[in-house]
Amino acid sequence: MRFIPVTCEDQVEMLRTVGLSDVDELFADVPEAARLARPLALPEPMGEVELAAHLKELARSNAGADDVASFLGGGCYDHYVPAIVDAVVSKPAFFTAYTPYQPEVSQGTLQAVYEYQSMICQLTGMEVSNASMYDGATAFAEAALMAARVTRRGRVVVSGAVHPEWRSTLATYVEAGTVTVTEVAAAGGVSDIAALAASVGDDVAAIMVASPTFYGRLEDLAPLAELAHGAGALLVVGTNPILLGVMEPPATFGADIVVAEGQPLGSPMSFGGPGLGVFACRQAHIRQMPGRVAGRTTDVDGRTGFVLTFSTREQHIRREKATSNICSNHALNALAAGVYLSAVGAEGLAGIAGACVAKAQYLEQALVATGRFERVHAAPFGYEFALRYRGDVAEMQRALLDAGFLAGLDLGRFSADDAGLVLFAVTEKRTRAELDRFVEEVGAL
Numbered sequence: 001m002r003f004i005p006v007t008c009e010d011q012v013e014m015l016r017t018v019g020l021s022d023v024d025e026l027f028a029d030v031p032e033a034a035r036l037a038r039p040l041a042l043p044e045p046m047g048e049v050e051l052a053a054h055l056k057e058l059a060r061s062n063a064g065a066d067d068v069a070s071f072l073g074g075g076c077y078d079h080y081v082p083a084i085v086d087a088v089v090s091k092p093a094f095f096t097a098y099t100p101y102q103p104e105v106s107q108g109t110l111q112a113v114y115e116y117q118s119m120i121c122q123l124t125g126m127e128v129s130n131a132s133m134y135d136g137a138t139a140f141a142e143a144a145l146m147a148a149r150v151t152r153r154g155r156v157v158v159s160g161a162v163h164p165e166w167r168s169t170l171a172t173y174v175e176a177g178t179v180t181v182t183e184v185a186a187a188g189g190v191s192d193i194a195a196l197a198a199s200v201g202d203d204v205a206a207i208m209v210a211s212p213t214f215y216g217r218l219e220d221l222a223p224l225a226e227l228a229h230g231a232g233a234l235l236v237v238g239t240n241p242i243l244l245g246v247m248e249p250p251a252t253f254g255a256d257i258v259v260a261e262g263q264p265l266g267s268p269m270s271f272g273g274p275g276l277g278v279f280a281c282r283q284a285h286i287r288q289m290p291g292r293v294a295g296r297t298t299d300v301d302g303r304t305g306f307v308l309t310f311s312t313r314e315q316h317i318r319r320e321k322a323t324s325n326i327c328s329n330h331a332l333n334a335l336a337a338g339v340y341l342s343a344v345g346a347e348g349l350a351g352i353a354g355a356c357v358a359k360a361q362y363l364e365q366a367l368v369a370t371g372r373f374e375r376v377h378a379a380p381f382g383y384e385f386a387l388r389y390r391g392d393v394a395e396m397q398r399a400l401l402d403a404g405f406l407a408g409l410d411l412g413r414f415s416a417d418d419a420g421l422v423l424f425a426v427t428e429k430r431t432r433a434e435l436d437r438f439v440e441e442v443g444a445l
Contacts, residue, residue, distance in 0.1 A: 063401070063406075065268075065269055065406075067404075068404050068405060069430060070405075070406040071363075071405065071407060071408045071426065071438070072406045072409055072425060073216070073384045073409060073423055074423055075136065075165070075263075076269050077242075077427055079242065079352070080427075080429050081268055081340070082266075084343050085339045085340050085343065088336075089332055094332065094335055095332065109335075110306035110307065112338055113334060113338075115342070117131065117294060119338060120280050121280060123241055123249065124255075124278075125255075126257075128282070129278070129280040130290065130291040130292060131291060131292035131329040132262070132276055132277055132278065132329040132330050132331070132334040133259075133278075133326060133329065134329075135263075135274070135276065135277045136163075136238065136259060136262070136275060136277055137163070137165055137168075137169035137261075137277075138169060138277050139259035139260070139277035139278060140169065140170060140236070140259050141169050141170040141172075142291070142324055143206070143208065143236045143279070144156045144179055144181070144205070145173065145174075145178065145290070145324070146257065146289060146290060146323075146324075147205040147206035147256075148205040149288045149323070151205040151206070153233070154178070154179055154203060154205065155180045155203050155204050156180075156181055156204065156206045156207075156236075157181075157183075157184060157196060157204055157206070158181055158183050158184070159184055159191040159196065159208065159213075160191075161189060161190050161210060162213070163238070164415065166210075166238065184196050186213070188217075188379060189213055189215035189216070189217040189379055190215075190217050190219050190220075191224065193224065200231045200233065204228075205233055206228065206233050207227060207234075207235055209221070209236070209238070210237065211239055212240055215423065216383070216385045216386060216425075217379040217380065218247075218379060218381065221253035221254065221255065224253075225253055228254075235257075237255040237257070239260045240260060240261075240264065240384075241262055241264060241265050242264045242265070243353055243356075244353075245351075246350050246353040246354055246357065247382075257280070257281045257282075258278070259277065259278060259280075261275055261277070262275065262277065262333065265336070265337035265340045265341060266333075266341075275330070276333035276334060276336075276337055277330065286310055288323060289310070291327075292308055292311055292328070292329050293309055294307070294309070295308070353382075356428050357382055357383050359383070359426045359432075360381065360382070360383040360385060360425075363426050363430075363439070364381075364387070366435070366439040370439060370443040372389065372391065372396075373389055374388045375387060375388075376421065383426050383427065384423060384424065384426075385423070386418075386421045386424075387422055387424070388422075391445070393412065393422055396422075397410065397422075399441075400442070403441045405438050407438075407442075408422040408423055409424075409425075410422060
């Protein structure tokens, strides 16, 4: 019964209980056109030994980040994860719990979340952080809805330099019509401030940007904050938490809400997920912040305790009156981020970020020097940059994969305007030897 939880007899009994004679009757309400009219294309049954060998063979079809040198980015990065991270998150008390609906019983989880929130505040310069969102994209979308609640306005202006998948997620969120979105095309890999200014009116709840942008470029946030606040709107900034090890936090330049994809903080790439939605804001807006917030208090005996706070009951049981319909969080990934930040510390994070930036600068110059790539953006960048390839991008990437490299992200998949652009990310894991060999392979194309 361990591997076959429902027997044929169980199935017959269940059907009899609901007054049906066979499984087809159970799905009678599903239109014929939507049903699969043939058996599933599965191989014949296998024994356990054969099945294990088959699965291993399938797994060998994948090339993981440990098998090739990855220059992929665009929101998911090949950073080193210290061994202590896996050691802590794999503890049964953390690993087996999902959402503690009587959270005060889970003091260890709440304390870990509280420490995570504290470190996110230090990183972003904001006053409060929540316990995390599902990923950077949902954090970005929730920031738009939160800005609308805070300002009681119904439109947000979004820079076209923000990750297209974040913008797509926002578009899905606002399909109900609660908020309208005005997108303003990017210019030179960063926000077009003049175009943003032309789109801002007294109905705008927020200007939403990213620094670094989708193209890896760094925004000048101060004039964007001035523009937003001058219109009575909020400034929402998406960022990269690793770069905050060496950059001034967004709060310094006037950001009101800061969001990020937290995957670089101790979570592996894992084929693109799960991620971690970092979300922080100013204290004045805490009651409009989505998700969970862990707070520290004392019990009747004066002992330190941790509780969920500022989260209304409606958030969990009354959807139409909830601040947000996200009533949970990616606690395990947040725990990984907290352990990661604790392990590397402020100086370690600055060292990691500095190494990434230095190696990215080196690779960018070397790739341009091959004559196979050209610069298209002038704004400074962190550890991610886009170059135009003089040739067929897909053919180049196939050739370099054969040589053991994931040669960046083809931006033409997101927009025809970006055809020919390749986005490269260089993390601290890439060695000088790998960088030089990659440039050598590019030059030989």
